[in-house]
Amino acid sequence: MEYERLDDRQVRFDLDDPAPWRRFDAVLERSLSYATGLHALRVLEGWGIPTVNTAAVAEICGDKLATTAALARAGVPQPHTVVTFARESALEAIESLGYPVVLKPVVGSWGRLVAKINDRDAAEGILEHKATLGSYQHSVFYLQEFIEKPGRDIRAFVVGPDLVTAIYRKSPHWITNTARGAEGELCPLTPELQDICRRATEAVGGGVLAVDLMEDPQRGLLVTEINHGTEFHTTQPMTGIDLADLMVGYVLDVARRAA
Numbered sequence: 001m002e003y004e005r006l007d008d009r010q011v012r013f014d015l016d017d018p019a020p021w022r023r024f025d026a027v028l029e030r031s032l033s034y035a036t037g038l039h040a041l042r043v044l045e046g047w048g049i050p051t052v053n054t055a056a057v058a059e060i061c062g063d064k065l066a067t068t069a070a071l072a073r074a075g076v077p078q079p080h081t082v083v084t085f086a087r088e089s090a091l092e093a094i095e096s097l098g099y100p101v102v103l104k105p106v107v108g109s110w111g112r113l114v115a116k117i118n119d120r121d122a123a124e125g126i127l128e129h130k131a132t133l134g135s136y137q138h139s140v141f142y143l144q145e146f147i148e149k150p151g152r153d154i155r156a157f158v159v160g161p162d163l164v165t166a167i168y169r170k171s172p173h174w175i176t177n178t179a180r181g182a183e184g185e186l187c188p189l190t191p192e193l194q195d196i197c198r199r200a201t202e203a204v205g206g207g208v209l210a211v212d213l214m215e216d217p218q219r220g221l222l223v224t225e226i227n228h229g230t231e232f233h234t235t236q237p238m239t240g241i242d243l244a245d246l247m248v249g250y251v252l253d254v255a256r257r258a259a
Helices: 019-023 034-046 055-061 064-074 087-097 120-133 191-204 235-239 243-258
Strands: 081-084 101-104 115-117 141-145 152-159 162-170 183-186 208-216 220-227
Touching (some): 055 191, 064 081, 064 191, 152 243, 235 243
């Protein structure tokens, strides 16, 4: 197939002249920047150009609060989450959830700025730090219960309606991102995993997505995040599943349906 790689540092969208972009049957968005990718998708879709994933899906998946709300509406199991917008109410929420508690930015990846708060002294210090920084990102306090997972979490890859592969991400650290040094191991595609991944991806609009899950000792699988621009540098060589090829095939299907 013929393709063109677009560097988002060089792309220019003239909103009065969509003609140069009409040559594309579909566009696969793989920007490292959530904001850049989302705005590009909005422009392209506004011109009627099919995209993978859609702007609506990217907007939900790129924002943890939006993802949590979508999963809650669909009844998908997830950790207990509380959101507040002031330091005092955040401290009350932390005390209510019980220590330890996890504080996350609503937008972010690779486990950055995620904090495990073990006691009130730590809570007061972190909340004061965020309030002093003062940016939009630090004015939303997204708090989750801490899950005692078995030294691993699960990343499952979904293309369209199909769960195609999954890996365990194992680490002695409580953060189990491969970007933070976690090791991968093949995870079986059980009926339970297939069902919860299908429900989770349908809740956010579907597409090419990765679902992050934890194994709770009492409740079973819980969805913690859905990624719309997931990386697969660990998964593809480990599983032998050609995720890049499956993604391209999905993009071609989207283009054909839109033609």
